[in-house]
Amino acid sequence: MKVYFIGAGPGAADLITLRGARLLGSVDMVLYAGSLVPVEMLRHCRPGTELIDTAQLDLEQQQACYVRARDAGIDVVRLHSGDPAIYGATAEQMRRLDALGIAYEIVPGVSSFTAAAAAIGAELTKPEVSQSVILTRVSGRASAVPELESIARLAEHRATMCIFLSGPHLKKIVDDLLLHYPPETPVRLVYRASWPEQRVYEGTLGTVLEETKRGAWNLTTMMLVGAALDRGVAAESSLYSKDFTHLFRVVKKKDAA
16 A cells, blocks of 8 residues: 655646646545645546545544554545645645554655746746846745745845745745845746736836735735846857857867968
8 A cells, every 4th residue: 555645736627737637636635725726637546446535634634544544554645735845735735654564655746836937938048147046935824934044035136036826925935035136136926827817927126016905916926026027038058058068069170360
């Protein structure tokens, strides 16, 4: 018996990996976060699969499902939104499975931050502009962000930032970012990337609060900020330059006249 932690991706039913879809169609029990994973994702399950929405279950109740599956000798898929490695609340489940002697495997998925970048047609890194991407969030009731990782502190790097669950906290986030980023820094808001109800806002740190209505951007909003989002910045990597030699392409130098 094994538990498979599978990243469901950002929302669209066809953005799950082939491995994840195959496993969904092979097990007899699926636990999924109904508040975050669209029901369309369950089309990959075979008829007769026991489907358990964990939105109203605490950790002990979920553990009881794993124990019941172990006793029945059946495999389980635990379906998480995005990728299980990022804000997935998987570590506490895996600790309990270790204590129970239940084997598990992790299948990665498409994260909402990469889906948001795709939605706005952006590359998050540009040569000599930003070569780092910071994934973070603001403190919430379920878990706090360490002070050393506050947005105000992370903003000192002026790297590309992807701020999860940002919608209800826009004013505080913008105020903290403006401590280090200039007002003309590009900002993008993406609500429910890849879902049918996806919405996008494009502006700057100096305009975002004026141009968006308070409360209009839900908790499931990704905020992307940084100079790399500026389409007018034409920085290019040397990797594909006609004059750049690397292991797979040797450029012959012209003889001096």
